[in-house]
Amino acid sequence: MGRVTRITIHHTGGPDYWGTTSSDAATEIRNIQKYHQTERGWADIGYHYVVDRAGNVWQGRRLRYQGAHARGSLNRGNIGIVVLGNFCTQRPTPAQCRSLTLLTGKLCDHFGISTRQVYTHGEIACGKTSCPGRAFPVSFRRCARISRGGSYRLFCRRPVLAETSTMRSQTSG
Numbered sequence: 001m002g003r004v005t006r007i008t009i010h011h012t013g014g015p016d017y018w019g020t021t022s023s024d025a026a027t028e029i030r031n032i033q034k035y036h037q038t039e040r041g042w043a044d045i046g047y048h049y050v051v052d053r054a055g056n057v058w059q060g061r062r063l064r065y066q067g068a069h070a071r072g073s074l075n076r077g078n079i080g081i082v083v084l085g086n087f088c089t090q091r092p093t094p095a096q097c098r099s100l101t102l103l104t105g106k107l108c109d110h111f112g113i114s115t116r117q118v119y120t121h122g123e124i125a126c127g128k129t130s131c132p133g134r135a136f137p138v139s140f141r142r143c144a145r146i147s148r149g150g151s152y153r154l155f156c157r158r159p160v161l162a163e164t165s166t167m168r169s170q171t172s173g
Contacts, residue, residue: 001066005077006117007107008070008124009100010047011087011132017053019084025052028084029060042068047080049103055095057103070124078124079107087135 012032019025033045040046046068050058060082061067069080081103083096092100104118120132 001064001077003077004063004079004107004111004113006119006124007079007081007104007113008074008119009104009132009136010069010080010082010120011092011136012082012084013086013088015086016090017085018090020053022052022054022056025050025054025056025058025084028052029058032082033060036068040068047082049079049081051081051083051096051099051103053084053093053096055093055099057099074124079111083132083136087132089135091135 012028017028019028029045029050032047032050036042036046037044044065045060047060048063048067050060052058060080063079067075067078067080069075069082070078081100083092083100085092085096107113108115108118120136
């Protein structure tokens with residue numbers, strides 16, 4: 001992917017997603033990956049991280065590869081995080097908000113990214129999308145307070161329910 005310079009936050013949109021188990025999340029992530037590969041023709045899921053409704057963080061596309069989530073050149077140096085749900089019609093859970101805040105803060109610290117370089121998809125696409133939806137917390141839209149403390153459960157790729165040393169090194173400062 002090259003040098004990481006920004007982060008973009010998305011919601012999955014589409015039908016409301018209410019899954020609460022790791023199995024539900026794994027199925028949804030695989031469905032997104034399948035759609036990206038078969039319908040969009042992409043090599044993998046477009047996002048680098050996925051936050052499920054329980055607040056678990058899943059690895060999507062590996063960070064060494066450029067994402068496919070913000071259109072064209074906007075993907076360069078851009079970590080894509082998607083939060084499962086349609087925030088035009090539902091609200092993110094408190095666990096999702098906590099984990100997203102922690103993940104974003106740790107990525108900012110690790111890669112030396114200013115919180116001013118954390119965008120919603122709508123912001124980076126200059127309003128050409130409603131992503132991540134009206135119900136997405138304003139505090140994230142403005143990236144005013146990114147927390148560096150705390151912890152979240154991180155799942156590795158192709159959903160295996162364990163944290164790996166590779167993932168710890170990518171997200172911890």
